[in-house]
Amino acid sequence: MKTGPIAGGLVLLAAAGGAAFWGVSTRTRALAVVTQETHDMAVPTVAVARPTTGSAPQEITLPGTMMAFTDAPIYARTNGYLKRWFADIGTRVKAGQQLAEIDTPELDQQLLQARADLGTAQANARLAQTTAERYRDLIKSDSVSRQDLDNANGGLEAREAAVESARANVRRLEQLQAFRRIEAPFDGVVTARNTDIGALIDSGSNARELFHVANVSRLRVFINVPQVYSRAAHTGLKADVTLKEFPGRRFTGTVARTSNAIDVASRTLLTEIDVDNSKGELLPGSYADVHIALPAPAATLKLPVDALIFKTDGLQVATVGAGNQIALVTVTAGRDFGDSVEILSGLTGNEQVVVNPPDSLAQGQVVRVAQPAARGSKP
DSSP, X not given: OOOHHHHHHHHHHHHHHHHHHHHXXXXXXXXXXXXXXXXXHHSOEEEEEOOEESOOOEEEEEEEEEEEEEEEEEOOSSOEEEEEEOOOTTOEEOTTOEEEEEEOHHHXXXXXXXXXXXXXXXXXXXXXXXXXXXXXXXXXXXXXXXXXXXXXXXXXXXXXXXXXXXXXXXXXXXXXXXXXXXXXXXXXXXXXXXXXXTOEEOOSTTXXXXXXXXXXXXEEEEEEEEGGGGGGOOTTOEEEEEOTTSTTOOEXXXXXXXXXXXXXXXXXXXXXXXXXXXTOOSOTTOEEEEEEEEOOOSSXXXXXXXXXXXXXXXXXXXXXXXXXXXXXXXXXEEEEOSSEEEEEESOOSOOOEEESOOTTOOTTOBOEEOOOOOTTOOO
């Protein structure tokens, strides 16, 4: 029986079938690998970060103007000519210290006349009193009528009223004469002298400022706090004041008072800060920068700025939840710290938030979370 050719054919057929099966299985495995790779490439890989708690210290810097704590122009209350002055600009004076003296010749004559009028009134009053007393004695014997007695008493009262009027006029002129002595109303420094010897002094509508005195032992710094920070500017708050002429130095001040009203034009709150200047280093009228520390909320969440998504629906962030699915969450942002931003609502702090999310990221999309690189590893 001849089996050699048939066996050879079967062997060849088996070899061909094995080769075909191997080829098909190889292609199937390659297709599966390509399919898996395509599927894997379709799932984006994202980096995540958790919100951090706490708030970075923040302060606002506002321009301010330094003013003397007490500042007053000095005018004359009487007319005359400046006889002499005793304090020039830069002179430190005490309360009640004489600054100048005014020569008042016309007022002196008016005072002499008023005193003479007072003497006349007093003499007339004494005569009226004597007459009234005589009529009171005569009425007892019916030597004069009751009408004459009433006239005498009325004349006495009129003369006494004239005396009081003349005396009041004398006191008025004496007080005006006392104003020829120009005095400092409080301790301070003379910042201006606008008169000289022989100058005509007028106390009426044409009065001119003679001196200017300022108390610079303590200064007021006025700033305009924007409405958004107005609640932080409360009485007793500490504030630092800096000036360009004192680089690296900070002068401590305290918020003394506010206007308690927002200015409609600028939407700011006028705030006064008191600064000690017992050493006299600071000058009123100077420009200064005022630094006010803002209080931080008790619980604050922060996210990197590049985690925010700006859409028509509002400000959102992408979080990775169960099954690595994306959930878009609407949040409310607070203060901007530069590289991070404060989140006021929308997050609890336990979420995994996608950092730098791609624009194509959608609700419910499955993503792959990138593992953070190990410390010390090199790329």
